[in-house]
Amino acid sequence: MRWWTFLLACSAVAAAVFFAACWLANDYYFFAGYTVLQFVVLATAWNILGGYCGYVNFGSAAFFAVGAYTTVFFHKALPLPIPALVLLAGIASGLIGLGTGYLTLRLRGAFFSIATLALAVVLQTLVVNWNYVGGSRGAYVVRPNEVALIGSYVQYLFLIMLALAVGALAVARAIERSRLGFGFATIRDDELAAEASGVPTLKLKLIATTLSGALMGMAGAPFPYYIGYLEPASAFGLPYAVNAIAMPMIGGTTSWVGPLIGALLLGTLQQVATVTISSAVNLLLVGLLLVGFVIVAPKGIVGLVQPYWGRKRKRAEPP
Amino acid sequence: MTAQLLEVDGLGKRFGGFVALDGVDLSIAPGERVGLIGPNGSGKSTLVNCLCGTLANETGSVRFDGRDLSGLVAHQRTRLGMARSFQLPRPFPSMTVGDNLRIPLLYAVNARPGAAHLSVAETRERCAELLGLVGLAGRVHDYPRDLTQVDMRKLELARAMASDPKLLIADEAMAGLSHSEVSDIVALLVRLNERGITVILIEHIMRAVMSFSQRLVVLVSGKKIADGRPDEVIRDAEVERAYLGQ
Structure with missing residues (x-):
């Protein structure tokens, strides 16, 4: 399937999802669906660096928060429509990704992960002390009730996140089947051998951190409008970092399908648990599932299914 | 004098207080088959790493195909x-x-x-051609884990060859292989050389080195102690001392 066919197919599915939610005529579905889709974007973004290149990022929440705080900043400084904010947030967190990559990618394995964790702490401290965006008090972002043509605001946000999810999946899938994707895989497998084969590893890793960071920031951009009140503790919250890692790990990290499955499964499960049990059970569920999968199926759900299904399919040819 | 393909001049590398390479000079003409030997820890692999850009040399220079390589990464x-191929297949x-x-x-x-x-x-064709050249035809869809040790070495050489090199540095491509497998790899390297590729062979197996090399270079403790025709070099008193002791 060519990438634009894939994009069309994804868009068709997305449209079906949207109209199904409209048909149910309950704003709660949009409200819960937004969170699940947000995790689809986050998990897919994490997987570009973590799954394809093998560099584990513990600082996903920081990139997400950069996106969210870009919105808060512009909400006060220069009100813009959300799609523009998404773009700006993508640029801001993409640049932070590039900078982080440049400073930390000479580190490998656990050291890189620790550095990303440190990045989250540094950025959170910065935001806490930045009065303009609310500091530790947080910031209120008052959203309109209605949007022309679409209806309620939460439907509008849902639609934006749906488009972002489709975009993220299309990007991830395009990378996977390109020269870039092959290059990423050599970095995951053996960096020394990759260099010896002519792969410019540093450049590729920078592309990965930038793309991954930008997508995470984009996922965070509509968040202040969704939640209405943003404070550092929630924007930099542990759930984002944990989910961004757990979802691809549970779904499978080697292809774009894995993070999608992981995010849909875990995201929905968390929403159900929030309503039926309590919101505190969320992370416990994620933790238990992650431990279970790491032991029983280290290659995730995709890894479990692949032997029965993938063998018959011939690998895609690179360009 | 014809232009040299590789010119190494006063190459030096230390690891802390340990001098791994101490002013190594080496020049290699296009199309040559050169063997590089030396006891364990003599700096052979460090030399390869410095040539290929995996490690940065501290002193000296490397010129390749008329170009200074300083500052270039691998x-x-x-x-x-x-x-290059790696000592342990990667x-x-x-x-x-x-x-x-x-x-x-x-x-x-x-x-x-x-x-x-x-x-x-064209890419697919080239892959098939390379696999045919090293004797792995028909294994294109296999994974490296399915290969035997000798096939893994062949894959390693094929991958090095795939970059269409002028110079191939084979770092202990035969360690741990059986007698006939060693002959296989030597024959393969000679075939590659006949296609116009200059080859540096780093090896401990003397039978392989002697049958392959047109010129032999000996490194001991980071210094080049001999460089010349193989039969003369192995009779060199200093080389004998390095290998057998006094």
Whole structure:
């Protein structure tokens, strides 16, 4: 399937999802669906660096928060429509990704992960002390009730996140089947051998951190409008970092399908648990599932299914 | 005097207080088959790493194909036409044998300035040709984990060859192989040389080195102590002392 066919197919599915939610005529579905889709974007973004290149990022929440705080900043400084904010947030967190990559990618394995964790702490401290965006008090972002043509605001946000999810999946899938994707895989497998084969590893890793960071920031951009009140503790919250890692790990990290499955499964499960049990059970569920999968199926759900299904399919040819 | 393909001048490298390479000079003409020997820890692999850009040398210079290589990282040197195989095979385990060969085709051959990009069909053809050359034809869809040790070495050499090099540095391509497997690899290296590729062979197995090399270079404690015709070099008193003691 060519990438634009894939994009069309994804868009068709997305449209079906949207109209199904409209048909149910309950704003709660949009409200819960937004969170699940947000995790689809986050998990897919994490997987570009973590799954394809093998560099584990513990600082996903920081990139997400950069996106969210870009919105808060512009909400006060220069009100813009959300799609523009998404773009700006993508640029801001993409640049932070590039900078982080440049400073930390000479580190490998656990050291890189620790550095990303440190990045989250540094950025959170910065935001806490930045009065303009609310500091530790947080910031209120008052959203309109209605949007022309679409209806309620939460439907509008849902639609934006749906488009972002489709975009993220299309990007991830395009990378996977390109020269870039092959290059990423050599970095995951053996960096020394990759260099010896002519792969410019540093450049590729920078592309990965930038793309991954930008997508995470984009996922965070509509968040202040969704939640209405943003404070550092929630924007930099542990759930984002944990989910961004757990979802691809549970779904499978080697292809774009894995993070999608992981995010849909875990995201929905968390929403159900929030309503039926309590919101505190969320992370416990994620933790238990992650431990279970790491032991029983280290290659995730995709890894479990692949032997029965993938063998018959011939690998895609690179360009 | 004809232009040399590789000119190493006063190459030096230390690891803390340990001098791994101490002013090594070496020049290699296009099309030559050179053997590089030396006891364990004599600096052979460090020399390879400095030539290929995996390690940065502290003193001296490396010129390759008329170009100074200082400041160039490993992948840039590969693109200039210097390929290496690793002492312990380092295939990309998550990729098939065919995809392992595609990487240098995509990233070294296609990235050369002025080179025309290979089409998908050309890439596939080139993979098949390389696998045929090393005797792995028909294994294009296998994974490296399915290969035997000797086939893994062949894959390693094929991947180095895929970058279409002028110079191939084979770092102990035969360690741990049986008698007939060693002969296999030597024959393969000679075939590659006949295609016009200059080869440096780093090896402990003297039978292989002696049958392959037109010239033999000996490193001991980071210094070059001999450089000349193989039969003369192994009779050299200093070389005998280094290997057998006094």
